[in-house]
Amino acid sequence: MNEFVRGGLYGGGIIVGIMSSLLFVLWAERKMAARMQSRIGPNIIDPTGFLQAMSDVLKLLQKEDIIPEKADRALFNLAPVFGAAAALAVAAVVPFSASIVGADLDVGVLYLLAVGAVSVLPVFAAGWGSNNKFALLGAMRAIAQSVSYEVPLVLAALVPVMLAGSMKVSDIVAWQASHHWLVVWPFFLGVPAFVLFMLAMLAESNRIPFDIPEAESELVAGITTEYSGMKFGLFYMTEYLHTVIASAVAASLFLGGFDGPGGPGIWWMVIKTFVLVVAIYWLRWSLLRFRSDQLMALCWRWLVPSGVVLVVATALWVVFAA
Amino acid sequence: MTQLTVSARPRPNPYLPIDSLDPEAELMLLHFGPQHPSTHGVFRMDLYLDGEIIVKAVPYVGYLHRAVEKLCEKLTYVQQTPIVDKNDYVAPMTNEQALVMVFEAMLKLEVPRRARWMRSLFAELQRIASHLLAIGTFSLDLGGALGGGSTAFIYCFRERELILDLFEDVTGSRFHYNTHTIGGNRHDLPVGWGAKVKAALELIESRMPEFAALTIENHLFQQRTKGVGVLEGALALELGITGANLRASGVDHDLRRDAPYSAYDEVKVKVATASGGDCYARSIVRVEEVKESIRLCRALLDGMPEGPINSGKPVKLPVQTKIPVGQTYVGIETPRGELGTWVIADGTQNPYRLKIRPPSLHALAALPYILPGQTVSDAVAILGSLDPIMGEVDR
Numbered sequence: 001m002n003e004f005v006r007g008g009l010y011g012g013g014i015i016v017g018i019m020s021s022l023l024f025v026l027w028a029e030r031k032m033a034a035r036m037q038s039r040i041g042p043n044i045i046d047p048t049g050f051l052q053a054m055s056d057v058l059k060l061l062q063k064e065d066i067i068p069e070k071a072d073r074a075l076f077n078l079a080p081v082f083g084a085a086a087a088l089a090v091a092a093v094v095p096f097s098a099s100i101v102g103a104d105l106d107v108g109v110l111y112l113l114a115v116g117a118v119s120v121l122p123v124f125a126a127g128w129g130s131n132n133k134f135a136l137l138g139a140m141r142a143i144a145q146s147v148s149y150e151v152p153l154v155l156a157a158l159v160p161v162m163l164a165g166s167m168k169v170s171d172i173v174a175w176q177a178s179h180h181w182l183v184v185w186p187f188f189l190g191v192p193a194f195v196l197f198m199l200a201m202l203a204e205s206n207r208i209p210f211d212i213p214e215a216e217s218e219l220v221a222g223i224t225t226e227y228s229g230m231k232f233g234l235f236y237m238t239e240y241l242h243t244v245i246a247s248a249v250a251a252s253l254f255l256g257g258f259d260g261p262g263g264p265g266i267w268w269m270v271i272k273t274f275v276l277v278v279a280i281y282w283l284r285w286s287l288l289r290f291r292s293d294q295l296m297a298l299c300w301r302w303l304v305p306s307g308v309v310l311v312v313a314t315a316l317w318v319v320f321a322a
Numbered sequence: 323m324t325q326l327t328v329s330a331r332p333r334p335n336p337y338l339p340i341d342s343l344d345p346e347a348e349l350m351l352l353h354f355g356p357q358h359p360s361t362h363g364v365f366r367m368d369l370y371l372d373g374e375i376i377v378k379a380v381p382y383v384g385y386l387h388r389a390v391e392k393l394c395e396k397l398t399y400v401q402q403t404p405i406v407d408k409n410d411y412v413a414p415m416t417n418e419q420a421l422v423m424v425f426e427a428m429l430k431l432e433v434p435r436r437a438r439w440m441r442s443l444f445a446e447l448q449r450i451a452s453h454l455l456a457i458g459t460f461s462l463d464l465g466g467a468l469g470g471g472s473t474a475f476i477y478c479f480r481e482r483e484l485i486l487d488l489f490e491d492v493t494g495s496r497f498h499y500n501t502h503t504i505g506g507n508r509h510d511l512p513v514g515w516g517a518k519v520k521a522a523l524e525l526i527e528s529r530m531p532e533f534a535a536l537t538i539e540n541h542l543f544q545q546r547t548k549g550v551g552v553l554e555g556a557l558a559l560e561l562g563i564t565g566a567n568l569r570a571s572g573v574d575h576d577l578r579r580d581a582p583y584s585a586y587d588e589v590k591v592k593v594a595t596a597s598g599g600d601c602y603a604r605s606i607v608r609v610e611e612v613k614e615s616i617r618l619c620r621a622l623l624d625g626m627p628e629g630p631i632n633s634g635k636p637v638k639l640p641v642q643t644k645i646p647v648g649q650t651y652v653g654i655e656t657p658r659g660e661l662g663t664w665v666i667a668d669g670t671q672n673p674y675r676l677k678i679r680p681p682s683l684h685a686l687a688a689l690p691y692i693l694p695g696q697t698v699s700d701a702v703a704i705l706g707s708l709d710p711i712m713g714e715v716d717r
Contacts, residue, residue: 037476288465
């Protein structure tokens with residue numbers, strides 16, 4: 001089959017799959033949060049509340065699209081679309097099974113870090129284009145945060161790359177299948193790298209406790225203050241996309257990807273991703289929020305140095321032990 | 323009464339024009355409120371920002387002004403309790419208590435012992451409810467409505483709900499009770515109510531560790547609140563700040579102990595203080611006060627005397643209650659501090675002038691002093707920790 005046709009088919013399938021999984025993620029998060037807060041959660045649309053997300057989307061689609069008079073219309077309108085696109089583009093190199101992968105690039109890890117970094121641009125565009133002070137403050141925080149947390153993210157992602165000796169994500173998964181999952185052995189490298197990666201990913205995708213760019217108690221709604229209707233819906237969706245895709249990437253790099261007991265398959269990927277997603281939402285509904293300067297201090301004082309130490313330790317391990 | 327001293331150290335005037343602070347700086351003027359989600363109602367601040375650091379903060383109040391004081395001049399003395407219920411809408415019990423106490427003082431009316439004990443019991447239950455709401459909304463300010471903050475918030479509201487149910491059993495309404503009257507109380511305690519209160523207190527006490535783990539014992543919470551918004555005791559005294567905010571600044575002052583009213587001369591209050599003066603100290607003091615109030619409620623219930631609940635003559639028409647010429651001030655310790663009412667009576671059925679001294683208004687006066695140098699995130703935390711209720715600020 002032609003490479004492009006194949007990529008298009010699988011890519012389309014992956015996008016549809018991820019998008020439809022968002023409905024389940026939304027439902028699971030709402031129900032989980034409700035249980036944590038001794039509430040019932042959505043149960044009006046249908047008894048299980050599963051259709052609540054659908055009805056929310058329908059509501060957002062019907063809403064009037066308000067563009068502030070003094071907004072930069074091009075930036076303002078393009079930002080939500082680019083945001084969602086940048087989040088989805090990361091999924092292209094994630095192998096969901098041995099064959100289900102959009103494009104198995106030789107520089108897969110580099111690609112996903114680079115495309116992940118691009119996602120700060122739509123945030124900046126939204127913050128600047130809205131012509132709103134709260135949005136600008138939110139964008140300012142988001143840029144500082146994303147640029148800083150890029151460093152520990154790259155350092156953490158280097159650990160599997162060095163161990164597997166390849167930047168191809170499927171090679172990393174294959175290496176883990178032939179050796180051990182990275183968090184199992186060498187766990188003294190794998191577990192810290194995994195934690196570091198998840199922390200940096202949380203910060204990159206602006207989730208609590210790192211969600212200060214849109215801190216609704218301080219900045220009203222941060223970058224999304226001026227957005228309404230489905231444009232806001234796209235931002236909202238992007239957040240969930242980030243969470244799901246970041247979990248999928250972490251599962252591939254550290255948890256053995258689609259490999260697992262009883263043979264490899266897409267179901268392992270699905271299970272691992274959702275375990276991570278649930279963990280992220282568990283954190284989200286039990287933690288408060290950092291202040292932006294504390295966030296920076298955490299990154300530069302703790303995460304970056306420990307990332308450097310981790311990379312050096314991995315290099316020594318690769319040279320002498322493995 | 324403990325000695326309260328005020329230091330004479332001069333302070334820079336925080337209201338100077340912004341040009342006099344730093345004419346070169348490129349500052350951003352951020353209109354914070356009145357529709358901002360974290361201003362606890364309709365409060366507005368003009369924040370002059372250098373990046374995220376606040377250089378100058380100017381608070382504006384009055385967006386919730388309902389002319390309560392003027393309304394009280396037009397209504398007869400008997401008709402005023404339901405109006406002041408809406409002032410501090412988080413603690414209506416203490417509002418009406420403060421109002422009827424000043425009328426009783428002017429009429430030289432003896433309140434029956436049972437009524438005084440009931441008032442103290444209601445006030446302490448209200449204090450628990452109010453402090454729970456304060457801690458809940460404070461964590462909402464720190465953590466956001468879609469996150470851990472809302473979890474703590476909902477836990478606090480779940481507990482507060484128990485107390486609202488108890489008040490509903492007594493007065494028939496969950497919020498604006500209108501149960502205090504001149505000379506006593508309107509509703510007697512229903513049969514078996516004491517057991518319900520004790521069960522509710524038991525439940526609240528057993529659940530305290532749950533939200534303590536989410537708030538004051540939480541590492542993130544401490545990071546966000548310790549050393550943030552330090553309010554010196556001397557400044558607090560100068561500005562007339564009272565209540566938990568004052569006690570968190572190391573000033574041991576509580577009207578329940580220093581000028582006992584209702585049943586507080588018989589049931590002694592252990593006053594909780596903290597020395598930090600920061601947001602964390604204010605939260606700690608509130609949590610301690612909840613624990614102390616639970617203890618007080620139990621003591622008040624156990625010692626609840628029998629007898630009449632009202633000493634006033636039954637009035638058939640509201641115009642029949644007339645207060646002789648004179649003026650009086652009575653202050654009581656509400657959950658937010660000293661709520662004072664000053665009445666000038668001219669011998670008719672209406673007051674000539676009725677002035678309410680809301681503790682929240684004085685708490686807000688601290689903002690221009692403690693906000694400069696903090697970030698926007700801290701501004702939200704500081705405002706939340708002062709626990710202002712706009713209903714009573716603007717009246």
